[in-house]
Amino acid sequence: MSDDILRMRAITKTFPGVRALHDVNLSVRRGEIHAICGENGAGKSTLMKVLSGVYPHGSYDGEITFDGEPGRFSDIRDSERRGIVIIHQELALCPQLSIAENIFLGNERAKRGIVDWNRTNHEAARLLDRVGLRENPVTMVADIGVGKQQLVEIAKALAKEVRLLILDEPTAALNDEDSAHLLDLLRGLRAEGVTCVIISHKLNEVASIADSITILRDGRLIETLDLAADEVTEDRIISGMVGRDLEHRFPARVPEIGPEALRIEDWTVHSPVQRGRAVVAGATLSVCRGEIVGLAGLMGAGRTELAMSVFGRAYGTDISGRIYRDSREVEIRTVRDAIRHGIAYATEDRKRYGLNLIEDIKRNVSAADLSRLARRGWVDDNEEYRVAEQYRRDLGIKAPSVLSVTGKLSGGNQQKVVLSKWIFTDADVLILDEPTRGIDVGAKYEIYSIINRLAGAGKALLVISSELPELLGLCDRIYTLSAGRVTGEVTRADATQERLMQLMTKEQPR
Structure with missing residues (x-):
């Protein structure tokens, strides 16, 4: 018997007017972790949907062989019966059901049509122990974080006696600790003989966990790399993904730093749910015109809470401190006040809070300041279209028209x-919270270029990022936060990952 558990040959998938996959071949060895890399739109998710039956046999050209037998799957349940389980980036859990109910949803432990709850909870507890999740099986999914929800999805797959587990961007929304735990779990599953296929933009994670890497570009196979035999570097993977060498991950920039645009002094913010707990405590920082300033900190350090509270007190209670715009103290109590004073905040969760995904590009572009397009209380549709079309061209938004639905765009274009x-x-100060989260390396470069252009135009930018190399490559200065307090300020010349991590983990004197 072949060592390959999966073979996909000459897979071609066409949608109206678009060829998403073109003669793609994929081989996955039994018991390995096989990564699939590529830019947004490269065909990664489409290929996995073909494999798992989301796109049924007959809707594509080519052949699938799974464990030596033809794989002609009519739907997901068909592929699951063979032991192929896919976990999508958007988790398919019901928040108002318990962990146990979610694990066995559609796969109930029942006898004569009646659910055996003792058996359900007992088997769920065993599966939770297997994935390292210490939660009561009767806990509601709505009451656990996204990292734990990802583990519930894996427990759900194990309940279906999974042999080939497909994970689409499993760590995209996880913090470093949860990501590390998930990767360790995948290593454990590999040791048990479970084959894994993982789609990820995080190349450092891919390099640390994968046995093989397949690179797709524009719906075509570029190459498959064996990490045991081939010399694999992040630069080589990126070159295959984008079709060119990226000599520098970050576009060149010569900063022209002007006067101070924003200063926050002794800023304190209390939690709206934990009475008396200061999420941000006595923070002071500044950003100048033409400057890109980074904000680094571990999960729970208070970065997003600080940004949202400055942006019109969108987060927190009992907020105190002072905000200065162009050296003049201002009072900002609402989001409208923040916008009026030239402060903008791009949220880390663009899909939930940053965009109206069912609306078109035009309406999303104008949403934050409709008054600029209004004439006697009515929005000028022609002007709204013209403005949106200008941004589509200037920022390189890849869409046929500004009338395209925003939810249909790739992550980079949504950003x-x-x-x-x-x-x-027309904000002078832009706070960008995780501006490249869930975006491939090619699109990241484009976002960095836009950020540089904004700084070159005299805007002041405060960038929050969980990726230290991103802050080091982009920023002129970096502040570090730990437990809600500013623990350091480091210039670009003095900044290293080690130095930032020291400051991010620095304990404050009581």
């Missing part, structure tokens, strides 16, 4: 729409 919305407000 460009978010930036367009806030640039349109």
